[in-house]
Amino acid sequence: MDTDVIVVGAGPTGLTVANELGLAGVRAVVLERLPERTGQSKALNLQPRTAEMLDMRGWLDPVLDRAVTTLPGGHFAGMPLDYTALDTAYPYQVGIPQARVEEFLEARLATYGIPVLRGHELTGLTQDADGVTATVTGPDGTEWRLRAAYLVGADGGRSRVRKELGVGFPGRDGRYSLVVADVLLAEDSALPTDWRLPDPDERFGDDVFLMPLGDGVHRFLFTGPEQQKHDKDDPVTDDEVRAALATAKRFRPQLLEVRWASRFTDAARQAERYVTGRVALAGDAAHVHLPAGGQGMNLGVQDAFNLGWKLAAAVRGRGRTPEGLLDTYHSERHPVGADVLANTRAQGVMMWPDDDVRALRGILGGVLAMPEANRRIAGMISGIDIRYDMPGAPGHPLLGARLPVRLAAGRGALLGPDAGAARGWAGRVDTGPAPEGVTETVLVRPDGYVCWAGPAGDGTSLRAALERWFGPGD
Numbered sequence: 445m446d447t448d449v450i451v452v453g454a455g456p457t458g459l460t461v462a463n464e465l466g467l468a469g470v471r472a473v474v475l476e477r478l479p480e481r482t483g484q485s486k487a488l489n490l491q492p493r494t495a496e497m498l499d500m501r502g503w504l505d506p507v508l509d510r511a512v513t514t515l516p517g518g519h520f521a522g523m524p525l526d527y528t529a530l531d532t533a534y535p536y537q538v539g540i541p542q543a544r545v546e547e548f549l550e551a552r553l554a555t556y557g558i559p560v561l562r563g564h565e566l567t568g569l570t571q572d573a574d575g576v577t578a579t580v581t582g583p584d585g586t587e588w589r590l591r592a593a594y595l596v597g598a599d600g601g602r603s604r605v606r607k608e609l610g611v612g613f614p615g616r617d618g619r620y621s622l623v624v625a626d627v628l629l630a631e632d633s634a635l636p637t638d639w640r641l642p643d644p645d646e647r648f649g650d651d652v653f654l655m656p657l658g659d660g661v662h663r664f665l666f667t668g669p670e671q672q673k674h675d676k677d678d679p680v681t682d683d684e685v686r687a688a689l690a691t692a693k694r695f696r697p698q699l700l701e702v703r704w705a706s707r708f709t710d711a712a713r714q715a716e717r718y719v720t721g722r723v724a725l726a727g728d729a730a731h732v733h734l735p736a737g738g739q740g741m742n743l744g745v746q747d748a749f750n751l752g753w754k755l756a757a758a759v760r761g762r763g764r765t766p767e768g769l770l771d772t773y774h775s776e777r778h779p780v781g782a783d784v785l786a787n788t789r790a791q792g793v794m795m796w797p798d799d800d801v802r803a804l805r806g807i808l809g810g811v812l813a814m815p816e817a818n819r820r821i822a823g824m825i826s827g828i829d830i831r832y833d834m835p836g837a838p839g840h841p842l843l844g845a846r847l848p849v850r851l852a853a854g855r856g857a858l859l860g861p862d863a864g865a866a867r868g869w870a871g872r873v874d875t876g877p878a879p880e881g882v883t884e885t886v887l888v889r890p891d892g893y894v895c896w897a898g899p900a901g902d903g904t905s906l907r908a909a910l911e912r913w914f915g916p917g918d
Contacts, residue, residue: 447471448759450578450595452566452605454478456487456542457727457744458598459549459560464752466556467501467854470759473590474553475580477599479563481550484704485541485626485657487741491518492527493827493846494742495534497749500892502852504534507548511540512639512658518825519641520737520787521794523809525822532828533848539639541657542741569595569608569723576722594722594755598744601713603729611725612716615732615785618709620796622667623680623688625705628660634695635662652692661703664689671707680705710734710792712785718774726751731781736791737825739784746827747777753854753890757915764915776832787824834895835912842897847888849879856914860885861900868917869910889913 449465451458454476465472490498490507498504514536518525527535550560561580567587568579576595581587597605606613629635635654642653642665655663666688682702689697715730727744751773758765794805811817823829832844851857853874858866860878862885878886887896887909896909910917 445575445593446591447473448593449473449755450475450576450590450592451598452578452596453598453600453727453729454481454546454550454560454562455598455600455727455744456545456549456741457748458596459546459553460745460748461596461598461726461752461755462558463549463552463556464748464854465756465759466553466558468753468756468760470756472558473592474558474560475564475566475578475590476560476562477565479583481543481546481562482704483543485543485663487542487545487735487738488539488655488663489515489738489741490538490540490545490745491738491742491826492530492532492534492536493830494745495536495538496532496846496848497746497892499534500848500851501854502850503548503552507540507545508538510544510548511538513539515539515639515641517641518737518822520812520821520825521791521805522641522643523794523805523812524641525812525825526818527822527826529815529819530822530826530828532826537738545741566599566604566608569605571595571721571723593759594724596751596755597723597725597729598727598748599729601728601732603725605723606715606725606729609720609723609725611720613713614716615713616711618676618711620667621671621674621676621707621709622665623671623684623705623707625664625680625685626657626703627662627664627685627689627699628701628703629654629662630698630700631660632695632697635697652689652697654697660700662697666691674707676707676709678707680707708735710789712789714778714781714785718778719770724751724755724770724773730777731785733785733788734792736788736795739788739825739827742827743781743784746780746830749891750777756854761915766912766915769913780830783824832893834893840897842882842884842886842894845894846892847879847882847886847894848892849888851888851890851892854890856890856895857888858885858906858910859888862903862906865903865906866910869914870918872914873910887913 448471451462451474462472462474516536517527563583565581567581570577575593578590653665686699712733726747834844856873863875866873889895895913
């Protein structure tokens with residue numbers, strides 16, 4: 445093998461997977477089609493569950509140093525959600541451009557010696573019982589082959605990896621089009637100065653959504669009859685942006701430059717399989733949806749945390765990897781992706797510029813102001829309520845749930861009175877006291893989810909869980 449794992453795509457998802465592999469001592473190579481990092485802001489937030497996972501690795505503080513702000517809530521179709529009702533140490537969104545997240549993740553990769561090969565495009569893929577062979581075209585057009593035990597396709601909604609695998613991508617095409625752009629505007633005291641959540645009701649009044657990114661640059665989101673005439677790949681012209689800005693009522697923004705602009709739709713599609721043999725799909729390669737509620741980058745990063753440690757175990761297991769471990773990536777993350785597609789489709793309907801929809805929004809907004817409804821939807825959008833179906837102790841309140849603990853080494857953890865039972869899994873499972881408020885023994889996976897919980901002395905059941913998730917003991 446030339447390397448252990450090939451990661452295709454150097455966005456947040458691919459870079460997170462590569463970091464998880466590096467943390468576990470696994471060799472990896474990241475292939476990126478683009479010759480250099482674009483610097484485009486793209487996604488703008490990290491949800492509370494993503495913040496917890498970054499903190500789990502000790503990465504949150506340096507990310508916060510790069511953030512613009514924090515927002516104490518989220519939104520469902522622009523209707524506000526109060527995150528302070530969530531049971532988390534991070535009841536807020538981190539306002540940060542995607543480019544800064546990528547910058548941090550790529551800098552960490554260098555500490556593991558994992559290269560990001562820019563200008564290198566995957567042009568072919570084959571696999572057999574022993575590994576995967578990628579055909580790669582370099583910046584000078586030279587074609588070469590790279591052999592690895594596994595490959596991850598994190599190469600976006602038009603994933604070449606997914607197409608090479610022949611994996612279906614069912615769903616529906618977009619029904620309406622929008623434009624997102626980073627624009628440089630002339631100084632104007634009337635322009636917004638703070639980050640805020642989008643409010644589609646402004647659009648009903650022909651207003652525009654602008655968010656300051658610093659140094660005179662603003663994120664501009666708009667749609668209208670003109671945008672429906674274009675194909676998704678049509679370039680966004682300066683005149684189109686200027687005309688949309690002119691609809692603003694509260695200010696008169698003067699366009700100086702369009703730094704970046706792209707069209708997107710409310711298309712909703714999901715890969716039929718996340719794992720095919722030795723190849724896994726993650727991020728937009730596995731699912732595309734309307735970016736409603738600020739879930740897209742978070743969904744991909746959380747895919748990566750689920751997948752990374754399982755791939756590392758498969759590489760390092762040397763025949764002792766638990767049977768079916770990699771398949772649990774699909775069985776756990778596919779339903780999560782399906783839920784996000786469902787809620788973003790619902791949000792898309794709720795943001796349609798129609799007076800009847802506006803009336804419905806008024807009613808639903810009142811419902812979401814109720815504590816129980818707010819908690820339910822806020823938990824969904826933030827990722828805090830994600831829970832996996834796991835064998836072990838059915839019905840136990842902790843089984844399959846997240847448990848925010850520090851797992852900086854990327855290993856599992858057995859915490860509580862029976863922690864000594866993990867002696868045979870040294871180097872794979874760390875030990876320690878139970879977290880505050882937990883009285884039983886809990887086994888936590890490297891991605892921060894409880895895979896076993898029970899009273900002290902339940903040695904047989906605990907050993908079975910250790911073997912299921914971490915392989916045979918020494």
